Amino acid sequence: DIQMTQSPSTLSASVGDRVTITCRASQNIRSWLAWYQQKPGKAPKLLVHEASVLENGIPSRFSASASGREFTLTISSLQPDDFATYYCQQYNTFRTFGPGTKVEVK
C-alpha cells in the first residue's frame, strides 16, 4: 500500500502570508498526485492534478511542484477564501488521500 503523509497537520496564518503544504509518498508515485481544497460540509474541490497542473479557474496564487516523493502546494498570498483543509491524493496505485492540512486563521 502507498501511504501519504502531510505536514503540517495544522497551519496558522494571516491574510497575505505565503503558505506551503508538503505531501510525501511512501513509494515512487511519479507525478500522479492531485491536490484538493475542502471546506466544512462540502465535497473536496480539485485544485491540481499531475502534481503541478492547475485546474481551470483556480487562482494563480496557487502553485504546486514535485521533487522525488515530496510534493508541495503553495499559496503565494493567502486570501480569506483560502482558509480550509487541503488534501493530497496519489493515483499511481489505486487512490489514497493524505491526512490533510488545516489552514486556520492566526
Place this chain on the structure above:
Amino acid sequence: QQELLESGPRLVKPSETLSLTCNVSNGSISGSIYYWDWIRQAPGKAPQWIGSIYYRGSSFYNPSLKSRVTMSVDTSKNQFSLRLTSVTAADTAVYYCAYDENSYFRYWGPGMLVTVSS
C-alpha cells in the same frame, strides 16, 4: 459538466448492508471512457477511496474494504451503486460518489451522511 447525487438510507443497523445509489445527470454513464467512484469520509478524517467501476461493469476496490464491497452500474437509469456488507460504527461517514477522470476527481456529489447505529 457531470452532476452527481447520492441517495439511500441515512441510518443503517450494525451487521446489516449499506446500499447507496448515485444518479448521474448532465452526462451519460455509458458515454464516458472514465470510471465512476465511491469515496467516504468519516467525521474529522481524510477521505477514503472505496472503489471504482466502469460502465461496462469492470470494477476494482480498496484492498482494505474489498471483502465487503460490491459496486454495480445501471446504464438504463444512468446510475451506479454501492453495497457495503457487515457494517459497524466505523463505517459511519459521509459517502460521496465522484467522476474518476484519469484517477483524480473533478466532479463530486454533495455527499450523504450515513450513520451506523442500532
